[in-house]
Amino acid sequence: MLRVDVEKQLGDFSLHASFTSEGRVTGLFGASGAGKSSLVNMIAGLLRPDRGTIVIDGDVVDDTAARIHVPTYRRRIGYVFQDARLFPHLDVAQNLDYGRRMNRLAPDSAQHKRIIDLLDIGALLDRRPGKLSGGERQRVALGRALLSKPRLLLLDEPLGALDEGRKLEILPYLVRLRDEANVPMVYVSHDVAELRQLATQIVMLKQGRVTSFGGVKVLS
Numbered sequence: 001m002l003r004v005d006v007e008k009q010l011g012d013f014s015l016h017a018s019f020t021s022e023g024r025v026t027g028l029f030g031a032s033g034a035g036k037s038s039l040v041n042m043i044a045g046l047l048r049p050d051r052g053t054i055v056i057d058g059d060v061v062d063d064t065a066a067r068i069h070v071p072t073y074r075r076r077i078g079y080v081f082q083d084a085r086l087f088p089h090l091d092v093a094q095n096l097d098y099g100r101r102m103n104r105l106a107p108d109s110a111q112h113k114r115i116i117d118l119l120d121i122g123a124l125l126d127r128r129p130g131k132l133s134g135g136e137r138q139r140v141a142l143g144r145a146l147l148s149k150p151r152l153l154l155l156d157e158p159l160g161a162l163d164e165g166r167k168l169e170i171l172p173y174l175v176r177l178r179d180e181a182n183v184p185m186v187y188v189s190h191d192v193a194e195l196r197q198l199a200t201q202i203v204m205l206k207q208g209r210v211t212s213f214g215g216v217k218v219l220s
């Protein structure tokens with residue numbers, strides 16, 4: 001469960017968003033500048049709300065009244081951006097292992113294998129990111145995020161930099177993650193078709209306010 005009730009002033013832009021989602025994939029939908037990335041950055045702990053609360057799985061990670069602000073590295077969150085942001089000097093296997101090592105988690109070979117199979121990246125393990133397609137890079141970024149055993153996965157336009165063909169190649173993997181990985185996701189997109197396929201709940205943002213919340217039918 002994710003509960004968000006936050007206010008933030010960013011220059012002239014004011015964000016005031018409140019919603020509670022039990023969905024497996026919460027789609028954050030809105031036009032450019034609606035405040036989607038700012039909201040996701042707040043859930044990640046990268047941006048601090050001026051006022052409000054954020055609760056993940058019953059755990060209060062922000063509560064300005066109680067002066068609670070849990071730092072990003074203690075939130076147990078995975079974050080995948082539009083550009084995969086893999087380490088260019090590390091091969092895929094080392095990139096995948098990074099999240100686990102940073103979080104000081106013991107190796108878990110069963111989970112490692114399951115995620116590699118789920119994302120179909122076993123054949124890429126000894127390649128460097130420079131030798132991967134954009135779609136392959138995003139699959140590795142998803143694997144790296146999942147291997148840190150997050151309790152919530154934040155995906156900020158993960159298909160935004162890919163052409164239509166590559167998008168269609170990745171979408172089935174995201175659907176598989178939704179159905180099999182057992183990690184709730186917040187999925188940012190301004191693409192209605194993408195969200196229709198993936199999201200189980202929609203938060204519609206307009207100029208920093210939640211204008212609709214509900215099932216994917218709010219997109220129509």
Ligand SMILES: Nc1ncnc2c1ncn2[C@@H]1O[C@H](COP(=O)(O)OP(=O)(O)OP(=O)(O)O)[C@@H](O)[C@H]1O
Pocket residue numbers: 010011012013030031032033034035036037038039190
């Ligand atoms: N640090 C900042 N200082 C001032 N204004 C900011 C800051 N960060 C974001 N903004 C403004 O806040 C608004 C929302 O930005 P945000 O990146 O959250 O929108 P978005 O919905 O994710 O857009 P996009 O789809 O283009 O990424 C924009 O008008 C942006 O210019």
